[in-house]
Amino acid sequence: MPSSAGAVAAVALLLVLLARGAEPIGLWLPPPSGGGGGGGLGAGAGRYLTQEERWMNQPLDHFSPTDHRQFKQRYYEFLDYYRAPKGPVFLYICGESSCNGIPNSYLSVMAKKFGAALVSPEHRYYGKSSPFESLTTENLRFLSSKQALFDLAAFRQYYQETLNAKYNRSGADSSWFVFGGSYAGALSAWFRLKFPHLTCGSLASSGVVLSVYNFTDFDKQIGESAGPECKAALQETTRLVDGQLQSGHNSVKQLFGASMLENDGDFLFLLADAAAIAFQYGNPDTVCSPLVEAKKNGTDLVETFARYVKEYYIGTFGASVASYDQQYLKNTTPTPAESAYRLWWYQVCSEVAYFQVAPTNDSVRSAKIDTRYHLDLCRNVFGEGVYPDVFMTNLYYGGTRIAGMSYVF
Ligand SMILES: *[C@@H]1O[C@H](CO)[C@@H](O)[C@H](O)[C@H]1NC(C)=O
Ligand SMILES: *[C@@H]1O[C@H](CO)[C@@H](O)[C@H](O)[C@H]1NC(C)=O
Ligand SMILES: *[C@@H]1O[C@H](CO)[C@@H](O)[C@H](O)[C@H]1NC(C)=O
Ligand SMILES: *[C@@H]1O[C@H](CO)[C@@H](O)[C@H](O)[C@H]1NC(C)=O
DSSP states (O other), rough: OOOHHHHHHHHHHHHHHHHHHHHOOOOOOOOOOSSOSSTTSOTTTTTEEEOOOOEEEEESSSTOOOOOOEEEEEEEEEOOOOTTTTTEEOOOOOSSSOSSSSSSSHHHHHHHHHEEEEEEETTTTTTOOOSSSSTTTTTGGGGGGHHHHHHHHHHHHHHHHHHHHHHSSSOEEEEEEEEEEEEHHHHHEEEEEEHHHGGGGEEEEEOOOOOEEEEEEHHHHHHHHHHHHHHHHHHHHHHHHHHHHHHOOOOHHHHTTOOOOSHHHHHHHHHHHHHHHHTTTOOHHHHHHHHHHHHTTTHHHHHHHHIIIIIIIIISSSOOOOGGHHHHOOSSSTTTTTTHHHHHHHHHIIIIIOOOOOOOOOSSTTSSHHHHHHHHHHHHHOOOOOOOOHHHHHHOOOOOOOSOOOOEE
16 A cells, blocks of 8 residues: 555545546435435445444543443444555545445445445434434434534544454554545534544535525525526526415415425425425436426416426435424434434534525525524424524634645535
């Protein structure tokens, strides 16, 4: 093996090339992994290198010297490509969803090339790594990126020892490289920032390192990606739906198979996400082609959009209507596969925000999806006092002025 600095440079270069072709990973509100959904997104059955569960004990609160409670964190390892004893260790950070294995992705190509061991721990609280059966707001207070980063540090040390024991050596220290996308991309960069001695580099794919309170740019980007014609069709659809809700026509929800969403904001958020997803994951035509065609041939835009939402967003992509329902988000005992919605909203409401509000001008989504809607959701779902202090979050990590080196974004 080359020196670790050389290895980092080589890895970094390859990553820049590979990251572009990589599958999009991570999502603001992930569809439940496992059963059928997530079309083309997550790794489906047979697309994992391994799904064999392993466990380690983690302190519940890394910041308390007196609280010695622990919880079991799930992780996976794949050693087929590992060139012992000098090969590096690639740590793939699982983000805001249940972590069901190590996906057979670009990472596997990299691991083969560099003779790396692959490991992937699940994020605390998500999937099977929850410290509590009941996800009450009180019990969620140990869910934060800061605790998650400390988990990664403890895991890194624990796994190094496991590896050393397996290969009958002591005190060895491998070259570690961390990977992640979206929120896990931010964790990847932040891990390198906060624990520079534990990793020699970080890939932060689409890393959301800057916390934003009113994240209007998200909607603006959708409009730009759509292009003028499709954007206009989307905006007209939004106006029509808004109008129907305004005049008390709740039947419009039925059209989308979303009658269960009593709160208009929840319903409109579902529609906004449904449109956004086509652009976020690079399939603009799925929504634009039918809408633009309907506009030209005089077909009802709302009905056309409703068909897209039902067939594509819910059918193919695997989104869940219920997950937009604040009543559902209040459930403190969801299944491990479905807990991600409540958990991610907690992180949004308590730390990172990224409120995907409508810009005051020219928005694609309904203007009713505003700051108030988000704050009301946070209060309704988690109670008083849960509030995202994005200023402190950015002060802690540095936002886009993140310090340090050996990152690939
Ligand atoms: C492990 O190391 C010990 C002590 O050096 C040695 O006695 C033993 O044979 C080694 N075992 C293997 C499997 O290499
Ligand atoms: C976010 O938007 C709301 C409503 O437009 C506004 O009142 C608030 O000051 C904004 N907050 C920040 C931090 O920009
Ligand atoms: C008009 O466009 C819609 C949406 O693509 C399509 O479903 C419909 O069949 C078209 N109608 C006509 C009369 O061409
Ligand atoms: C909003 O749009 C109007 C009309 O297009 C424009 O004059 C105004 O500058 C825009 N405001 C902002 C804040 O972009």
